[in-house]
Amino acid sequence: MAGILQQSLRCTLSGGRSLFSTLTRDATRSWTLPGIAASRRNASASSKIQVEMDSSTGIAVVTMQSPPVNSLSLDVLTEFCISLEKLEMDRGCQGVILTSSLPKIFSAGLDITEMYGKSPEHCAEFWKAVQELWLKLYGSSMVTVAAVNGSSPAGGCLMATSCDYRIMADNPKYGIGLNETQLGIVAPFWFRDTMVNTVGNRVAELSLQLGLLYSAPDALRVGLVDQLVPEQEVLRTAKDTMAKWLAIPDHARQITKSMMRKPTIDKLLSHREADIANFVSFITKDSIQKSLKMYLEGLKKRKN
Amino acid sequence: MAGILQQSLRCTLSGGRSLFSTLTRDATRSWTLPGIAASRRNASASSKIQVEMDSSTGIAVVTMQSPPVNSLSLDVLTEFCISLEKLEMDRGCQGVILTSSLPKIFSAGLDITEMYGKSPEHCAEFWKAVQELWLKLYGSSMVTVAAVNGSSPAGGCLMATSCDYRIMADNPKYGIGLNETQLGIVAPFWFRDTMVNTVGNRVAELSLQLGLLYSAPDALRVGLVDQLVPEQEVLRTAKDTMAKWLAIPDHARQITKSMMRKPTIDKLLSHREADIANFVSFITKDSIQKSLKMYLEGLKKRKN
Amino acid sequence: MAGILQQSLRCTLSGGRSLFSTLTRDATRSWTLPGIAASRRNASASSKIQVEMDSSTGIAVVTMQSPPVNSLSLDVLTEFCISLEKLEMDRGCQGVILTSSLPKIFSAGLDITEMYGKSPEHCAEFWKAVQELWLKLYGSSMVTVAAVNGSSPAGGCLMATSCDYRIMADNPKYGIGLNETQLGIVAPFWFRDTMVNTVGNRVAELSLQLGLLYSAPDALRVGLVDQLVPEQEVLRTAKDTMAKWLAIPDHARQITKSMMRKPTIDKLLSHREADIANFVSFITKDSIQKSLKMYLEGLKKRKN
Numbered sequence A, B, C: 001m002a003g004i005l006q007q008s009l010r011c012t013l014s015g016g017r018s019l020f021s022t023l024t025r026d027a028t029r030s031w032t033l034p035g036i037a038a039s040r041r042n043a044s045a046s047s048k049i050q051v052e053m054d055s056s057t058g059i060a061v062v063t064m065q066s067p068p069v070n071s072l073s074l075d076v077l078t079e080f081c082i083s084l085e086k087l088e089m090d091r092g093c094q095g096v097i098l099t100s101s102l103p104k105i106f107s108a109g110l111d112i113t114e115m116y117g118k119s120p121e122h123c124a125e126f127w128k129a130v131q132e133l134w135l136k137l138y139g140s141s142m143v144t145v146a147a148v149n150g151s152s153p154a155g156g157c158l159m160a161t162s163c164d165y166r167i168m169a170d171n172p173k174y175g176i177g178l179n180e181t182q183l184g185i186v187a188p189f190w191f192r193d194t195m196v197n198t199v200g201n202r203v204a205e206l207s208l209q210l211g212l213l214y215s216a217p218d219a220l221r222v223g224l225v226d227q228l229v230p231e232q233e234v235l236r237t238a239k240d241t242m243a244k245w246l247a248i249p250d251h252a253r254q255i256t257k258s259m260m261r262k263p264t265i266d267k268l269l270s271h272r273e274a275d276i277a278n279f280v281s282f283i284t285k286d287s288i289q290k291s292l293k294m295y296l297e298g299l300k301k302r303k304n
Helices: A074-089 A120-138 A155-162 A189-199 A201-210 A216-222 A231-246 A250-269 A272-283 A286-303 B074-089 B120-138 B155-162 B189-199 B201-210 B216-222 B231-246 B250-269 B272-283 B286-303 C074-089 C120-138 C155-162 C189-199 C201-210 C216-222 C231-246 C250-269 C272-283 C286-303
Strands: A039-041 A049-054 A059-064 A095-100 A143-148 A165-169 A175-177 A227-229 B039-041 B049-054 B059-064 B095-100 B143-148 B165-169 B175-177 B227-229 C039-041 C049-054 C059-064 C095-100 C143-148 C165-169 C175-177 C227-229
Touching: A049 A074, A059 A074, A059 A231, A074 A120, A095 A231, A120 A155, A120 A189, A120 A250, A120 A272, A143 A155, A143 A231, A155 A175, A155 A189, A165 A216, A165 A231, A175 A216, A189 A201, A189 A250, A189 B201, A189 C250, A201 C189, A201 C231, A201 C250, A216 A227, A227 A231, A231 B201, A250 A272, A250 B189, A250 B201, A272 A286, B049 B074, B059 B074, B059 B231, B074 B120, B095 B231, B120 B155, B120 B189, B120 B250, B120 B272, B143 B155, B143 B231, B155 B175, B155 B189, B165 B216, B165 B231, B175 B216, B189 B201, B189 B250, B189 C201, B216 B227, B227 B231, B231 C201, B250 B272, B250 C189, B250 C201, B272 B286, C049 C074, C059 C074, C059 C231, C074 C120, C095 C231, C120 C155, C120 C189, C120 C250, C120 C272, C143 C155, C143 C231, C155 C175, C155 C189, C165 C216, C165 C231, C175 C216, C189 C201, C189 C250, C216 C227, C227 C231, C250 C272, C272 C286
Parallel strands: A059 A095, A095 A143, A143 A165, A165 A227, B059 B095, B095 B143, B143 B165, B165 B227, C059 C095, C095 C143, C143 C165, C165 C227
Antiparallel strands: A049 A059, B049 B059, C049 C059
16 A cells, blocks of 8 residues: 555656657547547558547557568557657547457567568667567556457567457467467566466476467466457457456556566666676577578468 | 675664654563463453463464454554564464454555545655555565455455465455556555565566456465465464474564565655655546445445 | 576586586497387486487487385486486487386485485585586576376475476376475476576465475366376377477577576575585584474374
8 A cells, every 4th residue: 555656657667768758648639529439530542550549439559460470570569669759749639459360360570571681780789679569568567458459479469468458360370479489589587588478387387388278278378468359349348358457447457567667677677788698698609590491481481 | 605795784774763653562461371372462352452461382363353344444553563563572482373353355555545535644644554564564574474364355465465474264255466447546556566576577567457356276376476375274274384494593583584575675664655645646636535435435425 | 588598408407516617428328229119227226317319300308216215315416417428428419208117106206315314515515516407407508398197295296397298197196296295395496486487476475385286187287287197108109299398499499498487596506505405404403403303203103
């Protein structure tokens, strides 16, 4: 019942200086009249991240729409971060639902082409953007609900587990998990921490070592997702769930969320540069580049 | 198999100097003859905490009897702490069963009137007493079993989860949980730690953010209580359970308990003053005082 | 996806200098031709630890064969450590299956006679060997699967929970758990950590305080083992399981395993001497020696 953190979390939770500090709140928000359901914004043809903000409910639906599989490229990560930052600064927005516009896929995770045959500088920039997205999502003061309407491996799983609640389509063909080792690469410590915080140490150890992708029913069983519903009801259920979360006094909920997540976030904040250096050193190794090449060639063949 | 802590825990577990250091063991104990079941003590009319010590079994039953809902006022907290301290110093007492004399309620938690319209000094004194009770209960070297024979929100849940084992009445109308956010206030880090230690990080995060009160069956399902029995069998089951715990060699059990709980206790001991300052600063805010006022008025209306 | 630890784990995981640094890889390995199933080595009559290495699969089966109950004496611990170290240095070996040649027992745990009536120096040497075995097993860069084909109390449970995966014979008469308190002794902090990492804090607290031995079905229920199979299928299932683990790219799996376990290992490495001193001081106490004497006399009577 004590106030562990008195400050508003809006400004401090995602920590450090903003990547996008020139944005101002009012300049970026197209207000809708209360009672009118939803108004699109940022819905330009080139946009990979669509944001629909409903001022009457305070809920924004953030939809990934980057065919074919919502890979998290540097462009997507940057647009994603900017969108989240805008919403975070928007006092009218209290909750974010994260979903996908593509059939069968929530997000395939990090874009391998950003790590293959690229300069160390590019890899560093890319990894910094991955960190930034996680910091913004895991540390968001808003309520975040993942409407997982398709498969969600690796970075896709990270995004889902960074939300406050996960609703997944009840389809055993959809998989979710941190399957990095299957590709010969390694999830970093903050992926691990997010996983441990969600499913506990033992399940995290098993699934990280084996690179397990859980089917939707198995994901529910181990606690990787919170709820399964028929595919066409995922988004509606996310909105219903969000309404319950928004009924909680916001300030108390924000402080509580920060109390739960701050230690995990602080760990990355205080090791951010070392984590980037580690990633670059690992990913630029010949043996790892060879693994990525084989993986990408395998993907191409499957397409043809 | 190693002795992590060689010292007897009697003196050190609850840490720091005693609030009640003038008490001496023999002066406070009314011995009963072995074989005679139970002898009341401290059973004066004004007492809010009744202690029945059975010398033949080494088990004390501590009963909260502060109508209407066993709120933890400063008086109750102080009497509670003194009772626990006496029992801790009583070599004949090895186990404490915590229960309620009131129908339908174990404890409603902290007394809101101690935080509403009070001076910062009073709030600080009150919070220090809350800390002290938790330190004594969570760090007790005795076996502690909660006989949860009614609802147990907020501070009531804290007391139950501070015990070694929880038996709850199998009644879906009874709720247990840290529902602070529902009232617009925030459970402090050591409430969180106690919850995480009991149900794990994910369930703790969900229930703290949403201020969830679990029905007895749900509480069993998530591990917030260990066992459900029919209401009239709660106390008997607690005594049977206690007998099994007391069959374990006491010294080894005490050291093991300390090994499990000492890190959590040390965290509060080393941040005690800061935690009090945080609480006072939070609870005396206008917005929080307004929330408490509305809550208290709601309670009054319900009574009338 | 970042490389947290770039170094090969082969050399660093078990930390510190090797106890057996004169061993060299090629000198200790009797190579078998690929395709030929298994070749025994170290299979001298006096050996308590049998190692069968199958070069065609990269899997070694390490069998405890120290009647009557595979107690971990100083001799057994030393031979065990040497065997593990040889396998760790053998590039052809990627996985270790740990099992017992004795009926009904996996391992009864630490040999009490090494702690009863012995000099402090002997106790210290013994405890150092226990630490060393745990460091080698919990920190092994190889995949480790426990084929628990019998009861596995105390130190036996520690060995099983130090492996990556546990398959137990589906026999409710077999028990597994850290039952130290039942004997009046205390599992040290790294036994606790291994248990917490496997079953979570609450189950660990309960089972350590009460010294619980879980029947095989209960062990599965609380997550102390991963799988139950009929007794005659334990070893075969372990080999099938191992094959799946070995299909994971080895380098990524090793780094991931280290990321999960290094913090726990580092805790012992940085408190190793203090832990030995604690153990010696505890175990040489008159009261503890008396408990051990009674326990040993009880064992003798049962035999006669």
